Structures are given as structure tokens and as C-alpha cells.
Amino acid sequence: xxxxxxxxxxxxxxxxxxxxxxxxxxxxxxxxxxxxxxxxxxxxxxxxxxxxxxxxxxxxxxxxxxxxxxxxxxxxxxxxxxxxxxxxxxxxxxxxxxxxxxxxxxxxxxxxxxxxxxxxxxxxxxxxxxxxxxxxxxxxxxxxxxxxxxxxxxxxxxxxxxx
Ligand SMILES: [Zn+2]
Numbered sequence: 042x043x044x045x046x047x048x049x050x051x052x053x054x055x056x057x058x059x060x061x062x063x064x065x066x067x068x069x070x071x072x073x074x075x076x077x078x079x080x081x082x083x084x085x086x087x088x089x090x091x092x093x094x095x096x097x098x099x100x101x102x103x104x105x106x107x108x109x110x111x112x113x114x115x116x117x118x119x120x121x122x123x124x125x126x127x128x129x130x131x132x133x134x135x136x137x138x139x140x141x142x143x144x145x146x147x148x149x150x151x152x153x154x155x156x157x158x159x160x161x162x163x164x165x166x167x168x169x170x171x172x173x174x175x176x177x178x179x180x181x182x183x184x185x186x187x188x189x190x191x192x193x194x195x196x197x198x199x200x201x202x203x204x
Contacts, residue, residue: 044088048137052086061113066099067106076143076151079118083107084139091129091138107140120144124151 050056052068059071061081072080083106085099095103111123124143128134145151161169 046137047135048084049088066102069110079144081110081142082139089138092127110142114144118144121146
């Protein structure tokens, strides 16, 4: 299976991108329609659809790159901070896991992430904590994509093996 999303195409060299860093397991490149200039996407080079199916052996390389990029954005652009985020399915424009690292500076006017807030009624917050706590899956073993097809809702073979 040959996966043809934008990130897989960039990894293969089939599509031009402003690459910031590329290693065996991770690539970092500029989002061509940035929230702010310097907005980087960090992604595994192997096709992984969402955070929910990310093998644990790729977590450290991926987050390490996001950390390095965030440090680099501050150093290179003078950003005071960064916004680091992952969309899963909803608002995920590319069906290949990517971490947004967006430069932030106080007073930059970013409003896209000001979500409406709500309040819990008395005792409700403990109920939510308990429901979520009881539903927590066991920690995944390395390369969980081979072992946990239920996480994808499908019994298909690993979509990352695309060649
Ligand atoms: Zn892909």
C-alpha cells in the first residue's frame, strides 16, 4: 500500500516543502499556511494516522524533535514561547500525525484557540475524573500498532508498511 497524504509525499521527496530537519524517524517542516510565520509541523516519517496509533518507540523521537523545534523557534525568531498541539481526526487537515509548533509572543492576537469554557456542577468533576480514570487503557508495549488493532477500530494490518 502506497500512502499518498501530503506528509508521506514530502518524506518521499515527491512534494517540495521547507524542511527544517529530517532524520530517520522524524521530519520537521514549515506549514505553508502558518498561524504565524515560523509555524512548524513535526511528524513521524513512517505513516501513522493519529496519536492514538503512535508506536511508543516513536514517542521520544517525535517529542524530542518538537522540543528542539520549540527551542529553535525561540532562538531563531525571538518568540517568547510556543503553542504545541496535536489534532486527532477533528480539525486534522492531513491524515498523518503531526505536531504543530507555533511561535507565540505576548500580545500576538492569536484567537483561534480561545475555546468556550464551561463549568462543572457540584460533584460532577469527581464523576468525570472517575469515568475517565476507569476507562484508561494499560500502557502500550513498544510498537503497539502491531499489537493493539482495537485502538484503530479496525483489524487491518499496520498501515505504516506502505512499500
Ligand atoms: Zn502519511
